[in-house]
Amino acid sequence: MATNRSGASQRPNGAPQTKVCQFKLVLLGESAVGKSSLVLRFVKGQFHEYQESTIGAAFLTQTVCLDDTTVKFEIWDTAGQERYHSLAPMYYRGAQAAIVVYDITNQGGAGVCGMRAIFTIELPTRDTFGRAKNWVKELQRQASPSIVIALAGNKSDLAAKRMVEFDEAQAYADENGLLFMETSAKTAMNVNDIFLAIANKLPKSEGAGGGSAAGARRLADGEQPRSSTCCK
């Protein structure tokens, strides 16, 4: 938080000052559709075939540079709490962007075998696209009305096993005003692009996004109250 204020001034001398805007972005979607893999690809340029269920971090940050603005994403992973419908409302709070992920093979691959038996769980039919639609509804109900939502049809490298047609998803996205791309965390296809598209669509004006209220502060030592999420 404390860094965004100084973001612009750290540039080499003489360079034009750019605005740095910070946004909270949340990932949603069924287990094992590749949410964490997308983040890992975007933030660290890595891919692991057998990605552990969660990233193991509170959130990751990555910046995207546009013409006159640097967009800094604070990316929240579900930490597995979506699995038994136990995602906390806190997760959506103040989110200005969301990527809703499904698996174009509709299977949700690696994670199924990785899924831990607790009580015997009746595994839901793996309709990850249908579930994605539910997440979109949930966002429309719970999140800020101005949230930018992107739909990602992940695992596009597995096109041979495709179960969800591109056109079907595109039509759904158009109807609901969502950004849409098919992505592959494995090959990196469209991963940067989808974040870039979101960055472009987010409002960058002063005080945009409806972040924290005036005077509210985080507690860590030395951090300033956040008066606005968008700082010059």
Next chain:
Amino acid sequence: MDEEYDAIVLGTGLKECILSGMLSVSGKKVLHIDRNKYYGGESASITPLEELFEKFNAPPPDETYGRGRDWNVDLIPKFLMANGLLVKLLIHTGVTRYLEFKSVEGSYVYKGGKISKVPVDQKEALASDLMGLFEKRRFRNFLIYVQDFDEQDARTYKGIDPTTDKMSKVYNNFGLDKNTQDFTGHALALYLDDSYLEQPAIQTINRIKLYSDSLARYGKSPYLYPMYGLGELPQGFARLSAIYGGTYMLDKPIDEIVLGEDGKVVGVRSGNEIAKCKQVYCDPSYVPDRVRRKGKVIRCICLLDHPIANTKDALSTQIIIPQKQVGRNSDIYVSLVSYTHQVAPKGWFIAMVSTTVETDDPESEIKPGLELLGPIRQKFVSVTDYFEPIDDGSQSQIFISESYDATTHFETTCLDVLKIYKRGTDEDFDFSKVKVELGEEEQ
């Protein structure tokens, strides 16, 4: 059946969520279950407003209350001490990064039928009508003594032995009158009743130090309150636990805690499925046969469309009514939060009046608190038992938290958590552990 957990935690109240987070962080494999379909149990903030009305069997709210979703109403009122244990836990575990807080605007104390601001600095102290001029001087000497007091340095004791001398003796040494004692013990040291007077002075001195250290942190008052309500706190610690591998299941009824032949817990049953574990951590509601009633608390939620009179229109405040002022044995607390904390729509306030129940007519016990509020748009009263465990878990490996008491802050909550953690793991929680590991997350 296939998998055994180190610990199953039942209930997602704040205490259980902190414990779950601490256990996951220390490498334990944790399954965390709640019978409700929402997080927080007793420490949830209820939303939307319709749900709160339904919970208390009231007809649905009319349109003057604004959008139901804009309400987040706590069931148990508390504030965080800015320099207290919960803030330490939040910072050390990194959970603070999920939350934002506002300082509570001021703290008031009730005396002789009206309320006065608890002074926060010299200037306010001099102007205060809480005590006369000479008493102010004596009180100042006492505060300077407390400020300079250092447990490690016997020279600062100045003839008082804080571990054996009673607090009443210390008051007498400084010549403080009954009113000032009342104010000090209840509005600064935040004691619920007067039993502390006969306890070693060290406890009270440390509490007053906590108050003034907390006050020094943000200035207006020693208290903080989280945006969107107290229900955010358990959710934050639950996320910590999940990030460290904890598994979450809401909306899962628990039918039995399964014991082995030696009376030691072996698992938890839901329907005809059993999840195995070595330990269970839970709130009293999951083990009614292992707890006893310690007392009753009355809490009254009041929705207001105006601030409280004589508080300079504060958007958040606390009022303490010391027991003696109204002929009781325990204090009455009034807390106020509002739209500025995103717990109500613009223009709305939520006040809560609470106390430990002393009679058969608890509702009339809180009358002095209600009378301070002015017109109340809607009132919800609950009288709840609070329980303490009769099983310390040493044999059963079932570790039970105490119900939330009537105190206005989270110090006893955190002490209970740390005590349970120690009983369950045989070690003190290592604060340094998390901070180091979380350090590498953000580039």
